[in-house]
Amino acid sequence: xxxxxxxxxxxxxxxxxxxxxxxxxxxxxxxxxxxxxxxxxxxxxxxxxxxxxxxxxxxxxxxxxxxxxxxxxxxxxxxxxxxxxxxxxxxxxxxxxxxxxxxxxxxxxxxxxxxxxxxxxxxxxxxxxxxxxxxxxxxxxxxxxxxxxxxxxxxxxxxxxxxxxxxxxxxxxxxxxxxxxxxxxxxxxxxxxxxxxxxxxxxxxxxxxxxxxxxxxxxxxxxxxxxxxxxxxxxxxxxxxxxxxxxxxxxxxx
Amino acid sequence: xxxxxxxxxxxxxxxxxxxxxxxxxxxxxxxxxxxxxxxxxxxxxxxxxxxxxxxxxxxxxxxxxxxxxxxxxxxxxxxxxxxxxxxxxxxxxxxxxxxxxxxxxxxxxxxxxxxxxxxxxxxxxxxxxxxxxxxxxxxxxxxxxxxxxxxxxxxxxxxxxxxxxxxxxxxxxxxxxxxxxxxxxxxxxxxxxxxxxxxxxxxxxxxxxxxxxxxxxxxxxxxxxxxxxxxxxxxxxxxxxxxxxxxxxxxxxxxxxxxxxxxxxxxxxxxxxxxxxxxxxxxxxxxxxxxxxxxxxxxxxxxxxxxxxxxxxxxxxxxxxxxxxxxxxxxxxxxxxxxxxxxxxxxxxxxxxxxxxxxxxxxxxxxxxxxxxxxxxxxxxxxxxxxxxxxxxxxxxxxxxxxxxxxxxxxxxxxxxxx
Numbered sequence: 001x002x003x004x005x006x007x008x009x010x011x012x013x014x015x016x017x018x019x020x021x022x023x024x025x026x027x028x029x030x031x032x033x034x035x036x037x038x039x040x041x042x043x044x045x046x047x048x049x050x051x052x053x054x055x056x057x058x059x060x061x062x063x064x065x066x067x068x069x070x071x072x073x074x075x076x077x078x079x080x081x082x083x084x085x086x087x088x089x090x091x092x093x094x095x096x097x098x099x100x101x102x103x104x105x106x107x108x109x110x111x112x113x114x115x116x117x118x119x120x121x122x123x124x125x126x127x128x129x130x131x132x133x134x135x136x137x138x139x140x141x142x143x144x145x146x147x148x149x150x151x152x153x154x155x156x157x158x159x160x161x162x163x164x165x166x167x168x169x170x171x172x173x174x175x176x177x178x179x180x181x182x183x184x185x186x187x188x189x190x191x192x193x194x195x196x197x198x199x200x201x202x203x204x205x206x207x208x209x210x211x212x213x214x215x216x217x218x219x220x221x222x223x224x225x226x227x228x229x230x231x232x233x234x235x236x237x238x239x240x241x242x243x244x245x246x247x248x249x250x251x252x253x254x
Numbered sequence: 255x256x257x258x259x260x261x262x263x264x265x266x267x268x269x270x271x272x273x274x275x276x277x278x279x280x281x282x283x284x285x286x287x288x289x290x291x292x293x294x295x296x297x298x299x300x301x302x303x304x305x306x307x308x309x310x311x312x313x314x315x316x317x318x319x320x321x322x323x324x325x326x327x328x329x330x331x332x333x334x335x336x337x338x339x340x341x342x343x344x345x346x347x348x349x350x351x352x353x354x355x356x357x358x359x360x361x362x363x364x365x366x367x368x369x370x371x372x373x374x375x376x377x378x379x380x381x382x383x384x385x386x387x388x389x390x391x392x393x394x395x396x397x398x399x400x401x402x403x404x405x406x407x408x409x410x411x412x413x414x415x416x417x418x419x420x421x422x423x424x425x426x427x428x429x430x431x432x433x434x435x436x437x438x439x440x441x442x443x444x445x446x447x448x449x450x451x452x453x454x455x456x457x458x459x460x461x462x463x464x465x466x467x468x469x470x471x472x473x474x475x476x477x478x479x480x481x482x483x484x485x486x487x488x489x490x491x492x493x494x495x496x497x498x499x500x501x502x503x504x505x506x507x508x509x510x511x512x513x514x515x516x517x518x519x520x521x522x523x524x525x526x527x528x529x530x531x532x533x534x535x536x537x538x539x540x541x542x543x544x545x546x547x548x549x550x551x552x553x554x555x556x557x558x559x560x561x562x563x564x565x566x567x568x569x570x571x572x573x574x575x576x577x578x579x580x581x582x583x584x585x586x587x588x589x590x591x592x593x594x595x596x597x598x599x600x601x602x603x604x605x606x607x608x609x610x611x612x613x614x615x616x617x618x619x620x621x622x623x624x625x626x627x628x629x630x631x632x633x634x635x636x637x638x639x640x641x642x643x644x645x646x647x648x649x650x651x652x653x654x655x656x657x658x659x660x661x662x663x664x665x666x667x668x669x670x671x672x673x
Contacts, residue, residue: 011425014435049383050422056386078386081366084377086390109393111378120401121376121394139400141500179389182489185287188438210436214287215485217385218436235479236422237385 004053011051015233017197017206017222020048020240030201031241035226037162040064043229046245047078050236055079057245060158069096069103074155077249085112090180092156098163099174099189100156104128107180127180134177145183150174154219157189161209161221162229167191176213187213192220206230258351258407258571263543264507265352265567266498267411269318270487271311271359271384271418272527273513275302275536277484281552285444286481290492291540294511298542299551299588305611307560308602309515309527309534312361314560318514319343319362321564321579323602327362328668330605335363337668341576343409343564344372350573353406355398358391358413373411382422384415385486391415392490399497408503409567412494417483420517423476424466424525432469443474444481449636452522455643457623459604460531464523473520480517508543508570510563521636530609530618531637535601541566547588556587557611559599578666600661610654610661617642617654628654 009023020026025048035041042061046054056078065071072092080086090107094100109123127136134145152160152174171190178184192208204224211219217235224230232239242248276283280292281300294300307317308324316322316329319342324330328337336342344354356373359365369375378394380387395412402408434440450473454461468476491511498504514537518524521533528534539558541547561581568575569583586592601609606621616637618627628642628651641647 011422012429014426014430047386049380049386050426052381052383055380055383078380078390080378080380080387080390082368082375082377084390086378086386086393088393109397111376111390111394111397113377118376118394121378121397122401123393123397138396138500143496143500178489181389181393181493184485184489192437212436212438215482215489217479217482218439235385236383236419236426 007053008051010048010053011236015050015236015238016220017195017231020231020238021197021199025238025240026197026199029199029204029241031204031224031226031228031230033226035228037159037227043158043241044243044245045232045239046242046248048238048240057242057249058239059246060155062159065093067093067096067103069094070100070156070159072100072155072159075246080111083113084118086110087112088179090155092153092180094156094159097150098160099150099152099172100160101150101152102127102129102156102177102180105180125180134183147175149185151177153177153180155180157211157221158229158232161189162223162227164191164209166207176216178216182215184213184215187211187216195222258347258573262351262407262571263546264407264503265409265570266494266507266509267409267563267567268491268494268509268511269358269411269413270513270538271413271415272420272515272517273417273484273487273538274480274516274519274533275304275538276519277417277481278538285477286484286488288484288488290488290495291511291538293495294509294540294542295552296550297544298509298540299548299553300538300540301556301558301584302552302554303556304512304537304539304558305560305599305601306515306535306537307600309529310603311359311365311514312363313602314514315360316362317560318512318563321561321575321581323561323580323600323665325602325662325665325667326580329362330602332361333363342372343567344370346372346564346576347409347567347571347573348372350571351406352571353404353408355408355410356413357395357398357411359415360413379413379415382418384417384419384483388414388416388487388490392493395494396497399494399501399503407571409571414487414490416487416490417480417517419483420476420480421526423479427472427476430472432471434471434475439475439478440471442478443471444477446470446473446477447519447521447636449521449638450523451638453638453640455625455640456627457607457618457620457625459607459620459623460529463526463529466523466525473523476525477520480519505545508541508546510566511538511540511542512560512563513537514560528603530601530603530607530616532616532635535603535609541584541588546570548590551590553587556595557599557613558584580665598657598661600658608658608662610658612654612657615650615654617651617658619655619658626651
């Protein structure tokens with residue numbers, strides 16, 4: 001285990017906004033003012049692992065896509081063992097529905113070793129949902145799965161939770177295609193609570209939502225008063241809003 | 255049998271880390287959804303009496319990859335290297351016509367090395383974080399299966415870390431308040447196991463591991479969280495199996511699925527591992543190859559061991575195993591050509607603990623500890639009544655002590671530094 005007490009302390013209690021703040025993980029955290037969830041935006045998050053420190057970043061950029069829904073550009077990089085990095089890039093065209101259901105997407109998953117892609121381990125896929133059937137094509141081969149429920153992806157939810165109507169949110173039920181790869185059925189997303197998070201610069205009002213379902217530890221989403229998604233946490237993993245995380249990634253501790 | 259030919263089967267050896275044996279829906283666990291492990295169980299042979307050689311990560315893995323007990327590999331605790339004069343399965347197969355490929359956790363000694371001796375190594379996975387590393391392992395494996403161009407048979411081993419993240423859960427919730435932090439969960443928490451209680455006549459190293467101050471509600475929340483992590487790794491396994499299905503190798507690949515050790519799961523009020531109770535020592539073990547192996551067969555009779563991986567793989571590869579392997583090929587059981595039972599399996603733990611498991615009994619003893627354990631595994635499979643002090647079982651105890659003595663005397667122990 002790492003000897004750095006600052007890192008070690010992050011495995012001494014469950015993640016919450018208050019715990020992250022108490023551990024100093026939100027030092028200098030000052031999200032800007034007004035924000036338009038329906039507009040064009042780019043959010044970048046550092047990925048924190050309990051007891052392991054900051055191990056990667058996630059960027060989700062939104063533009064208006066065909067049909068009036070969102071087009072999301074996603075990039076995630078996660079440090080792996082032995083000096084490798086796992087990078088995933090995806091473009092999703094989503095429906096204009098409350099859960100930003102992906103309608104079509106393309107994805108590339110690459111393992112980088114010494115900054116060079118390991119071609120033999122690279123995956124490229126195209127996906128689409130039409131008439132209740134999920135189709136994923138890789139190397140000319142298509143797999144189909146019927147979908148019985150509303151359907152979305154975890155990255156789509158980074159967009160969708162910013163448009164939920166706070167306390168009046170009724171639970172949303174859906175199946176989840178995690179990472180556009182793993183189907184996790186029977187998810188429920190609903191309101192959690194309000195929280196006044198004390199930071200060095202004052203108090204940050206947050207609204208929390210929670211998602212519970214099969215194949216996942218519960219997920220908490222926390223948005224600010226402008227509906228900007230600032231924090232996501234699930235089990236020993238947290239996404240912390242950090243605009244420079246992508247640039248900082250190369251200098252992060254290994 | 256000098257080398258593998260192109261007609262030899264490919265072998266996909268997939269492992270999880272810290273998976274309790276009763277975590278498979280198809281085998282009767284009502285608390286999880288595991289469609290992918292279920293598929294292997296329904297289309298293959300599963301063994302319910304399957305034991306880890308040493309229920310800790312590095313030791314158990316050293317036995318998988320050598321066919322030798324940990325007293326011989328020298329890996330009796332974590333982070334030790336396999337004795338240099340014992341070949342690992344990659345080195346053995348790689349010089350005999352197979353293409354050995356390694357993805358995921360290794361841990362003998364390094365958990366995630368740049369290169370695993372004898373294997374082409376794909377660097378994916380993350381120490382202590384199966385929740386992010388297993389996705390990389392599954393994706394990289396998908397890629398390898400789809401992109402591969404070699405023609406030699408492959409030995410591909412894919413080593414996931416989940417549900418090992420339960421260690422993080424335990425650490426993060428050690429002092430958590432007695433409250434379920436999510437509305438709506440309390441009503442769906444699994445019940446505690448029937449052997450949540452335990453016989454206090456235990457060796458001291460066993461009793462000392464029981465350091466949890468959780469309430470029943472907290473234990474149940476721990477169980478609920480553990481089952482979600484089983485579902486996570488099941489989903490990753492599914493991606494690997496789909497890639498195999500879509501590949502040209504689907505009809506000629508033997509899949510072996512197991513775990514290095516189990517998890518306490520509140521049995522005997524234990525969490526984590528490093529114990530010889532069944533919750534830690536017994537592991538899932540499934541073999542799948544529809545054209546070669548019986549289907550939908552759950553073997554509840556035969557004792558099998560992590561030692562048997564090497565011999566079984568070599569048998570299907572048409573190769574002699576390395577000299578002095580201690581395991582057995584399970585091929586006759588998998589194909590239904592024999593019903594012969596071995597007399598016992600042995601296991602070790604924490605350098606001084608030893609277990610002998612016969613058809614009817616389990617005997618556990620720790621060096622220099624006055625308390626031994628003897629359980630009637632037919633009448634008391636939950637190991638709740640220690641019979642070691644009961645005069646009626648004196649002969650049984652003596653017989654198991656003899657088996658242990660003779661087993662140890664037949665080994666070629668490694669010099670273990672630092673003991």
